[in-house]
Amino acid sequence: MDVVAGLLNGPRAHGAFLLRSSLTPPWSLRIQDEAPLTLVAVVRGEAWVIPDGSDPVPLCQGDVAILRGPDPYTFADDPATPPQVVIHPGQRCTTPDGEHLAEMRELGVRTWGNSPQGATVLVTGTYQVLSEICRPLLDALPVLLVLPGESWDTPLIPLLASEVGKDDPGQEAVLDRLLDLLLIAVLRTWFARPDVRAPAWYQAHSDPVVGGALRLLHDNPAHPWTVAELAAATHVSRAALARRFTDTVGQPPMAYLTAWRLALAADLLRPGTSISEVAAQVGYGSSFALCTAFKRVRGISPREHRARAGLPQAPVAATRPWPRQPA
Numbered sequence: 001m002d003v004v005a006g007l008l009n010g011p012r013a014h015g016a017f018l019l020r021s022s023l024t025p026p027w028s029l030r031i032q033d034e035a036p037l038t039l040v041a042v043v044r045g046e047a048w049v050i051p052d053g054s055d056p057v058p059l060c061q062g063d064v065a066i067l068r069g070p071d072p073y074t075f076a077d078d079p080a081t082p083p084q085v086v087i088h089p090g091q092r093c094t095t096p097d098g099e100h101l102a103e104m105r106e107l108g109v110r111t112w113g114n115s116p117q118g119a120t121v122l123v124t125g126t127y128q129v130l131s132e133i134c135r136p137l138l139d140a141l142p143v144l145l146v147l148p149g150e151s152w153d154t155p156l157i158p159l160l161a162s163e164v165g166k167d168d169p170g171q172e173a174v175l176d177r178l179l180d181l182l183l184i185a186v187l188r189t190w191f192a193r194p195d196v197r198a199p200a201w202y203q204a205h206s207d208p209v210v211g212g213a214l215r216l217l218h219d220n221p222a223h224p225w226t227v228a229e230l231a232a233a234t235h236v237s238r239a240a241l242a243r244r245f246t247d248t249v250g251q252p253p254m255a256y257l258t259a260w261r262l263a264l265a266a267d268l269l270r271p272g273t274s275i276s277e278v279a280a281q282v283g284y285g286s287s288f289a290l291c292t293a294f295k296r297v298r299g300i301s302p303r304e305h306r307a308r309a310g311l312p313q314a315p316v317a318a319t320r321p322w323p324r325q326p327a
Contacts, residue, residue, distance in 0.1 A: 016125055016126060016127055016128065016175070016176055016179055017035075017091055017124075017125070017126040017128060018110055018123070018124065018125050018126075018160075018164050018175050018179065019110055019111075019112055019123070019124045019164070020043075020110055020111045020112070020121065020122070020123050020124075020161060020164045020165060021111075021112055021113045021118075021120075021121065021122040021123075021124065022107055022111060022112075022113035022114075022115055022116060022117070022118035022120075022121050023045075023077070023113045023114055023115065023118040023119070023120045023121075023122070024113075024114055024115035024117075024118045024119050024120075025077035025078070025081070025119065025120075026077055026078070026081045026084075027076065027077050027081065027084060027113075027114060027120075028074060028075070028076035028077070028081040028082060028083045028084050028085070029074065029075045029076070029083065029084070029085045029087060030072065030074050030083035030085065030086045030087065030096065031067075031072060031073050031074065031075065031087050032072035032086060032087065032088060032089075033069075033087050033088060033089050033090070033091060033126065034069055034070035034089050035069045035070070035126045035127060035128060036068070036069045036070065036127060036128075036129070036130045036138070037066070037067070037068060037069065037126075037127040037130060037138070038066070038067045038069065038124065038125070038126045038127070039064065039065070039066050039067075039124070039125045039126075039179065039182065039183055039186070040059075040064070040065045040066075040067070040075065040122055040123070040124050040125075041063075041064045041065075041122065041123045041157045041160065041161070041182070042059045042060060042061050042062065042063045042064075042120070042121075042122060042149070043061070043121040043122065043123055043157060043158065043161045044061055044118075044119070044120060044121040045061060045118070045119045045120030045121060046058065046059065046060055046061070046077075046120060047059045047075055047076070047077065047120055047122065048075070048076050048077070048078060048079050049065050049067070049073060049074070049075055049144065049146070050073060050074040050075075050076065050079055051067070051071065051073045051143055051144050052071055052072050052073060052074075054143070054144065056079040057144065057146055059146065060148075060149060061149060062148075062149020062150070062157065063146060063147065063148055063149045064146070064147045064149070064157070064182070064186050065144065065145065065146050065147075066141065066144075066145040066146075066147075066183070066186060066187075067143065067144055067145075068138060068141050068142070068143050068144075068145075071143060073144070075122070077120065082096075083096050084096075084104075085101060085104055086098075091126075108165055109164075109165050109166065109167045110164045110165060111164070111165055121161065123157070123160055123161045123164055125160075125175075125179040125182070125183075131263075131267050132263040132264075132266035132267045133260070133263040133264060133267060135263065136199065136201055137187075139199075140198075140199035140201075140202070145186075145190060147186050147189060147190055151189065151193070152185075152189045154182075154185055156178065156181055156182045156185060157182065159178060160175070160178045160179065160182055163175055163178060200248060200249050200250045201214075201249060203248070204248045204249050207244070207248055208234075209234045209235075209236055209240075209241065209244055209245075210244055210245050210248045210249065212233070212234045213230045213233070213234050213241060213245060213253060214249070214256075216230060216233055216234075217230075217253070217256065217257050217260060218260070221257065221260055221261050221264060221282055221283055222280070222281060222282055222283040223283065224283065225253075225254075225257055227241060227242055227252075227253050227254065230253055241253065257283075258293060258297060259297065261282040261283050261284070261293075262282075262293060262294055262297055262298060264281070264282045265278050265279070265281075265282045265290060265294065265302065266298075266302075266305055268281060268282070269302055269305060269306045274287070275287040275290060275291065275302050275303070278290065278302070287302075290302065
C-alpha cells in the first residue's frame with residue numbers, strides 16, 4: 001500500500017449521509033451539523049457556498065466543494081438570500097427560528113427540496129465519523145476546497161446522482177463506495193494542481209527512496225522496523241535514508257512509524273477488542289508497551305481514548321511490564 005492509499009483509506013464512508021437536493025430560487029440552507037467532512041457536487045444549475053467569516057464562492061454545474069468541519073456554512077441561490085433551513089447535528093432540520101420546516105419536503109428516495117424539477121440539483125455526502133489515520137489528510141485541507149468542473153472529467157458525479165435516488169438491495173454500500181471514489185478522485189486532482197501545495201506525505205510517494213520506505217511501513221506496521229532495515233530495503237545508507245525521509249516527510253522514519261501505529265491503534269480500539277489484541281496488530285509486544293507509547297505521544301491512555309470516543313471498554317489482558325518495545 002502506498003502512502004497515499006494508506007492515508008486516503010481513512011475517510012472511508014460507513015453509512016454516510018447522502019442526499020439529493022432539488023431547489024428552485026429563492027433558497028438558502030444553513031449547515032451547522034458539525035460534520036468533520038462534507039462533499040457537495042453540483043449536478044445541475046448554480047449555487048453559492050458561504051463559509052462563516054469568508055467570502056461567498058460561486059459554484060457551477062460539475063463543480064465539487066469539500067468542506068472541513070465543524071464550522072458552519074451556508075449554501076444558497078444568492079449570497080443575499082436569508083437562510084430558510086437550518087440543518088443541525090443528526091441532520092435535524094428546522095427554520096431559523098427552530099420551528100417545523102414547511103418550505104422543504106421529501107421528493108423521493110434520499111431526495112429533498114422545494115421543487116421536483118429544481119433549477120439547481122446538489123448531491124451532498126457527509127462523513128459523520130472519520131478515522132484517526134486520516135488526520136494528516138484533514139490537516140492538509142483548507143476549510144473550503146472547490147474543484148471546478150472544467151478542470152477535470154469524471155463520470156462519478158452523474159453516477160452518484162443517479163444512484164442516490166435508488167433503493168435497491170445493498171444500496172447503502174454502493175453509495176458509500178461511490179462517495180469514497182468521488183472524494184479520492186477530487187483530492188488527487190486537487191493535489192496535482194500547480195497552484196496547490198500538496199502535503200509532504202503526498203509528495204513523498206513519488207520519491208523512489210522515501211516512497212518505498214513509506215510503502216513498507218504502511219504494508220506491515222507490526223514489523224519491528226529499524227532505520228537500518230528500511231535503508232537496506234531501499235538500497236541507500238542508513239544516514240541517507242534518515243536525512244532524506246526527514247527532509248521529505250517532515251519527521252524521522254521511526255517517529256512517522258510511531259504516529260502511524262498509534263493512529264491505527266486508535267481506530268482499532270473498538271468493542272470486543274482488547275488492548276493487548278490491538279497492541280499485537282500494530283507492532284507492540286504487550287498492552288503495557290502500547291499504553292506507554294499512546295500516553296507519551298497522545299497524552300491520554302487507550303482506555304481514555306475509547307471512553308472519549310464513546311466506545312465500550314474492553315478489559316486489558318493480564319500483562320507484566322515487558323521491556324519497552326521499539327516504537
